[in-house]
Amino acid sequence: MNFILMRDHSEQLEFMEIDLSEEAETASIRIPDRSSLVNQSRQPHRPQGAILSSEKRFVEEASRLEEVTGEETASVPFMSYWPTYGVMNDAQLKWYLYWRTEVRQGIYLDVDLSYLFVHVYELINGIGWLQPEDGYHQLKRLWLNYRERLPQFHVYMQEWVVDYVLVxxxxxFLRDVMMLSDGYLPSPLMDKELQQVLQENVAEVTLDMLKWYYDYDVTLNTFYRDGGKEWMERYVPKVMAVMDSYLKRTQQRGLLPELEPKAEQTVKRTLFQKAVYDESIYGRIVTFTHFPLILEREFVERLTRIYRCTENKIREMRGFRGRLRGKTLEPELAGVIERYLDRALAMEQAETVTAPVIQIDTAKLASLQEDSEYVRKALTIEENEASCIS
Structure with a gap:
């Protein structure tokens, strides 16, 4: 749908102009807290005497521009510490609408970070989608397509997309967000995710999820960096599932510790910090509860020892010199892990053995087909004769 764009400049907030040198890179732009901004605007007179905040004014104009499409136009630089339509000139707004039109068609042109933020602000304020799931997928596609080109964008999206999911x-989608964030979630949410996985299906646990609970950084050792990562990602979840099953059979409790209700904590998370967000839409904070698993010392130690035992066994089987040191797992549990890995890796190696090549003698196959047809006809004749006699 095409609309004629008419801008009412008299109702735009004017922001302090910031002189950025030509050498400044877009990826270095930072959005400061609102308290650090100097607002030199004059508020427009409204008949009812009401004054809109900058966030509400942004949402109001975003609603007017929601379905406006843009024709192809030349790219115009845009850098602002608090990017909104109100600090764009006409050429910048035309470029933004053209770029957004292309994005909505799956074309992700190179763009300055400030333009990108404006589109994200639209989505988190409920502009540009009908169902929340659609808004999430739009944010996800923006994240995937621009996080490498604009690394700072990746940092902000880790938090804003989490907020969107919670709201x-x-x-x-939280596990999806975790994968997009290279295994990161805010720690209270990671606790909730890990608790859910350990309660419902331990086999779905991932190394990225578990590594936050080990008492040392497993990614720094030589084996992990020199190809061991793929082995650990493949086998650690399986080992955890085996351990959970074994502990339930022998100790009536799996990997997840007994959680006392009094240990549950309530978290109040401020939404969309450093974004242009109208808190009257979805509120200022979101509240949820979690059990702080990271504080369960025995749980953390057991997970770490299981990991250490698993890596040492795989190191041995792969012929890698050296072993991880530290507190060892109970001999009974270590034996379960070692026996499982012996069988699992043996099966994997057996599956990789090349199967014998089967050659078919086409002449013999044709002969067998003729014999089969002869037998079929003979049986048919016998059946007909038996029918006539009866």
Whole structure:
């Protein structure tokens, strides 16, 4: 749908102009807290005497521009510490609408970070989608397509997309967000995710999820860096599932510790910090509870020892010199892990053995087909004769 764009400059907030040198890179732009901004605007007179905040004014104009499309136009630089439509000139707004039109069609042109933020602000304020799931997927595609080109964008999206998921109760996407964030979630949410996985299906646990609970950084050792990472990602979840099953059979409790209700903590998370966000839409904070698993010392030690035992066994089987040191796992549990890995790796090696090549003699196959046809006809004749006699 095409609209004629008419801008009412008299109702735009004017922001302090910031002189950025030509050498400044877009990726170095930072969005400061609102308290650090100097607002030199004059508020427009409204008949009812009401004064809109900058966030509400942004949402109001975003609603007017929601379905406006843009024709192809020349790219115009845009750098602002608090990017909104109100600090764009006409050429910048035309470029933004053209770029956004292309993005909505799956074309992700190179763009300055400030333009990108404006589009994200639209989405988190409920502009540009009908169902929350659609808004999430739009944010995800922006994140995937620009996080390498604009690394700072990746940092902000790690938090804003989490907020979006919480606001709209899209908890099923949290694991997806964790993978997009290279294994990161805010620690209270990581606790909730790990608790859910250990309660419902331990085999779905991932190394990225577990590594935050080990008492040392497993990514720094030589084996992990020199190819061991793939082995650990493949086998650690399986070993955890085996351990959980074994502990339930022998100790009536799996990997997850007994959680006392009094240990549960309530978290109040401020939404969309450093974004242009109208808190009257979805509120200023979101509240949820979690059990702080990271504080369960025995739980953390057991996970760490299981990991250490697993890596040492794989090191041995792969012929890698050296072993991880530290407190060892109970001999009974270590034996379960070692026996499992012996079988698992033996099966994997057996599957990689090349199967014998089967050659078919086509002449013999044709002969067998003729014999089969002869037998079929003979049986048919016998059946017909038996029918006539009866």
């Amino acid at each position: 709209h109760d899209l908890h099923a």
